Each structure stands twice: as C-alpha cells, then as structure tokens.
Amino acid sequence: MLNKFDLLVPKTLDEALQQYAELGSKCKIFAGGTDVLVSMHGGHKAYALLMDIKNLEELKGVEYTPEKGIVIGALTTHRCLERLPAIKEVYTALFEGVSQVGSVQTRNRGTIGGNICNAVPSGDTLGPLLALNASVIVQSVKGAREIPFGELFPGPKKTALKEDELLIKILIPARLSNSASAYTKFARRNSMDLALLGTATDLISNDGKTCDNARISLTTAAPTIIRARKTEEFLVGKELTKDVMKEAGEIASAEAKPRSSWRSSEEYRREVLKAIVPRTLAIALDRIQKGVNIP
Amino acid sequence: MSTQKYPIKLEVNGEWHTLQVAAQHSLLQVLRDQLNLTGTKECCDEGECGACTVLLNGRSVTSCLILAVEVDGSSITTIEGLGQGDQLDPLQESFLEHGAVQCGFCIPGIIMSGKYLLKKNPKPTYEEVQEGLAGNLCRCAGYGQIIEAVLSTAEKAGEAQS
Numbered sequence: 075m076l077n078k079f080d081l082l083v084p085k086t087l088d089e090a091l092q093q094y095a096e097l098g099s100k101c102k103i104f105a106g107g108t109d110v111l112v113s114m115h116g117g118h119k120a121y122a123l124l125m126d127i128k129n130l131e132e133l134k135g136v137e138y139t140p141e142k143g144i145v146i147g148a149l150t151t152h153r154c155l156e157r158l159p160a161i162k163e164v165y166t167a168l169f170e171g172v173s174q175v176g177s178v179q180t181r182n183r184g185t186i187g188g189n190i191c192n193a194v195p196s197g198d199t200l201g202p203l204l205a206l207n208a209s210v211i212v213q214s215v216k217g218a219r220e221i222p223f224g225e226l227f228p229g230p231k232k233t234a235l236k237e238d239e240l241l242i243k244i245l246i247p248a249r250l251s252n253s254a255s256a257y258t259k260f261a262r263r264n265s266m267d268l269a270l271l272g273t274a275t276d277l278i279s280n281d282g283k284t285c286d287n288a289r290i291s292l293t294t295a296a297p298t299i300i301r302a303r304k305t306e307e308f309l310v311g312k313e314l315t316k317d318v319m320k321e322a323g324e325i326a327s328a329e330a331k332p333r334s335s336w337r338s339s340e341e342y343r344r345e346v347l348k349a350i351v352p353r354t355l356a357i358a359l360d361r362i363q364k365g366v367n368i369p
Numbered sequence: 370m371s372t373q374k375y376p377i378k379l380e381v382n383g384e385w386h387t388l389q390v391a392a393q394h395s396l397l398q399v400l401r402d403q404l405n406l407t408g409t410k411e412c413c414d415e416g417e418c419g420a421c422t423v424l425l426n427g428r429s430v431t432s433c434l435i436l437a438v439e440v441d442g443s444s445i446t447t448i449e450g451l452g453q454g455d456q457l458d459p460l461q462e463s464f465l466e467h468g469a470v471q472c473g474f475c476i477p478g479i480i481m482s483g484k485y486l487l488k489k490n491p492k493p494t495y496e497e498v499q500e501g502l503a504g505n506l507c508r509c510a511g512y513g514q515i516i517e518a519v520l521s522t523a524e525k526a527g528e529a530q531s
C-alpha cells in the first residue's frame with residue numbers, strides 16, 4: 075500500500091521540462107517505478123508529488139548504425155534492450171548487464187534511464203556503460219547538454235543532473251572490429267540479487283593476443299562506480315597471458331576502495347576482484363579471437 | 370493532498386471496464402478490490418515474490434509495482450482469463466498433472482510467468498525455464514514439479530504442431 079500523493083502526467087517533453095523547472099525537488103520523477111514505488115512502499119519514502127514521464131516520445135526508441143554507434147532512449151526497458159540483436163551481438167557487456175537485472179517482470183518494466191538515475195553502485199547497466207565509453211544527454215528548459223559517463227556520478231546515490239534536468243538518452247560510440255566487451259556480475263544467486271561486485275571490460279586487441287587498449291570499470295568496489303585506471307595502464311602493450319591477467323586482477327584489487335557491509339567484508343571483496351577482473355578480461359579476449367563482437 | 374480520482378479504462382481478460390482510481394492505487398489493488406479478481410495474489414508488494422504477476426499488453430509484470438492510472442487504456446490478462454469456462458488452459462492442466470501445486474498461493478503468478486515464457490520461447494530448456502520463473506517465489510518449494518509442468522506443456526504443444 076502506498077501513501078497518498080498527487081500525480082503529474084505530462085504529454086510532451088516541453089510540458090514536462092516546464093513543470094520540472096517550476097517544481098524541482100518538490101516533484102519525484104518516475105519511469106518504470108521499480109525503484110521509486112519500492113522506496114515508497116509502506117510509507118518508507120513519502121513523496122507528495124510524482125511525475126510520470128512514460129508518455130514522452132523524445133525519451134523512447136533505439137537507433138543503431140555500425141558507423142555511428144547506438145542511441146538509446148532513457149525510457150527503453152531492460153527487456154527491450156536484452157532482446158535487441160545489436161545489444162547482444164555488438165554491445166555485449168551491456169547485454170550482460172541488462173539481462174541480469176532482477177527478474178523478467180522487473181526487466182519488462184524497469185528502464186535504463188531509471189537504473190542510471192537511481193545511481194546505486196550495484197546498478198547493472200552502470201559498469202558496462204562506463205567501460206563502453208557511454209555518455210548521456212540531459213535536458214532542462216535551458217537546453218540540452220552531454221555528460222560523459224565518467225562524470226555522471228559525483229558521489230554515492232548522486233548524479234550530475236541538475237534539479238530541473240531530465241535524462242533523455244544514452245549514447246554509446248561505434249565499435250571497432252578488433253574489440254570486444256564483457257561484464258561479470260558477481261552475486262550470491264543468478265537472478266533476483268544485487269551485484270556484490272561487478273566488473274566490465276572493453277578490450278581492443280589487433281592481433282588477438284596483445285592489449286592495445288582496455289577500459290575496465292568496477293562496480294560496488296567503491297562508493298561510486300570507478301575506472302580501474304592503474305590496471306588499464308598496466309595492461310596496454312602487454313600480451314594477455316594468464317600471468318598478466320592475474321597481475322591485472324591484483325592491481326585492480328589494490329586500487330579499488332571497497333567497504334565492508336552486511337553483504338560482505340572489504341577483504342572478501344578484494345579477493346573477489348582478483349578473480350573476476352582476470353576472468354572478464356579472458357572472456358573479452360576470447361570474444362575478440364572468435365570475432366563474435368563485430369559491428 | 371488531493372483525494373482526486375482519475376477515470377481509467379482497462380481491458381481485463383477481454384472485457385473493458387471504466388473505473389475511478391486514486392493515484393496511489395496499484396494495478397493489483399484495483400484488480401482485487403474493484404474487479405474482485407482475487408486470483409492475482411498480494412504478498413510482498415515490492416516486486417520480489419511474483420505472486421501478483423499479470424500480463425500487461427502481453428508482457429509479464431508485477432502488478433504491485435504499477436499504478437492503475439499508469440496503465441489507462443491497456444489490456445491485462447490475469448489467471449482468471451486463461452481458461453474457458455470449465456476448460457483449463459493447457460499450462461494449468463499440466464500443473465495439476467505434475468502435482469506442481471501445493472498450497473497454491475504462488476501458482477497464479479507462476480502460471481502467468483510461464484505463459485509469457487512459452488509465448489516468447491516455445492521450446493525452452495530447463496535452465497531457460499528456471500530463468501523465466503526466477504521472479505516467482507514458491508515457499509512450499511516444489512520448483513522441480515513446476516519446471517517439469519512448464520517443460521511438458523511446451524513438449525505437448527510442439528508435438529501437436531508437428
């Protein structure tokens with residue numbers, strides 16, 4: 075049961091932005107509601123006013139071209155993304171993120187925009203999007219601007235969106251043919267569990283052996299999602315042997331800043347990182363060798 | 370805060386209804402309390418257990434996490450909409466045959482998830498059924514029979530086609 079609240083249902087983006095500019099934090103935006111309605115359940119959070127943005131056409135649709143990359147409307151559900159060949163075959167790390175959110179029912183309703191704006195470090199799309207070098211377009215009555223994913227989360231449960239801005243769409247650049255990506259969600263069970271830890275890798279290797287470039291993200295390994303920059307630097311130019319990947323895991327484990335929580339201790343999280351970072355690198359490398367992630 | 374009611378139209382199991390709902394009313398509450406369709410169960414109210422699963426425009430959703438006003442104009446199928454008269458849906462029959470129903474509380478939700486799974490994937494593997502039903506909890510924990518019931522429905526449908 076939910077407490078009483080009022081509801082705004084704008085029909086156009088202009089109307090929504092206008093209302094949001096006037097009301098700001100007095101009004102809680104919701105898309106799929108799978109985070110917002112759960113947080114309101116049992117009077118836990120009481121919002122007096124909700125704005126349902128589900129009717130805004132500008133926030134819908136997915137466009138993919140191998141040359142330009144992919145543009146994903148903020149309202150796109152995880153389920154819709156999971157079933158798109160371009161996501162599964164080309165942006166595989168993101169496929170591995172969206173297809174592991176909650177249950178089928180959650181994915182049929184929950185949106186990628188909601189996952190991003192909810193800004194919890196365990197969000198399953200965040201690590202893949204950071205590794206894949208995504209950015210987002212946000213908009214207010216004053217205009218639109220682009221924010222790179224690396225600048226989107228200034229602190230835990232915070233986004234860089236201003237009080238009157240809506241997330242409109244997500245952009246991921248075009249892929250190179252000698253690259254592949256992978257995401258590992260480490261949780262206690264396969265479905266319906268939040269990530270204890272996660273890591274995504276976007277790897278470029280022209281000869282299928284050497285690392286020409288790697289972008290590695292770590293989720294739930296620090297107060298916000300982070301890039302494993304020292305690990306990335308270490309890998310460039312190295313042949314990806316078992317030992318090199320193992321060392322990469324140790325560097326990532328050392329540069330992460332996990333904390334102890336009731337879910338698991340800091341020490342345990344550091345050990346898990348040593349295992350999942352090399353594992354994810356190996357999966358990406360294998361995909362390059364098999365040529366499976368080609369746009 | 371206002372006690373405003375919103376007029377909505379819903380097609381439930383093939384029949385249109387015009388209803389007055391408050392903003393905070395979930396689809397689950399409206400189905401149960403206004404339309405007396407109590408086959409859809411209320412349990413965790415947080416999207417975790419799946420007992421309230423219905424099909425919304427053909428897609429499985431947890432009706433506790435959906436506001437009734439959000440789905441104005443939509444088509445809903447609940448467990449009551451599957452059979453025809455005394456004739457059960459083949460998936461329901463299969464649950465009976467396999468002894469997949471113990472206390473029964475979770476079964477309407479599980480059957481709705483099963484219907485959605487079989488529509489999207491008419492020949493699922495054992496693992497795909499597990500994954501497809503992952504959003505539905507059964508505390509009697511007879512998952513083995515439940516999964517067999519779904520698999521056998523798929524097999525029978527396949528045989529009937531070939």
Ligand SMILES: Cc1cc2nc3c(=O)[nH]c(=O)nc-3n(C[C@H](O)[C@H](O)[C@H](O)COP(=O)(O)OP(=O)(O)OC[C@H]3O[C@@H](n4cnc5c(N)ncnc54)[C@H](O)[C@@H]3O)c2cc1C
Nearest residue numbers: 105106107108109110176184185188189191197198241416
């Ligand atoms: C049973 C269950 C299991 C779950 N499991 C997982 C899981 O395994 N992994 C995971 O990552 N998440 C999980 N979640 C959380 C949730 O489903 C996802 O975060 C989902 O993507 C949220 O999307 P939504 O559209 O429902 O968001 P909403 O609840 O509508 O909104 C979430 C937040 O984003 C803001 N917001 C939404 N859209 C916009 C926009 N366009 N512009 C500005 N602000 C916006 C809202 O104000 C709110 O703060 C689970 C949830 C449930 C109920």
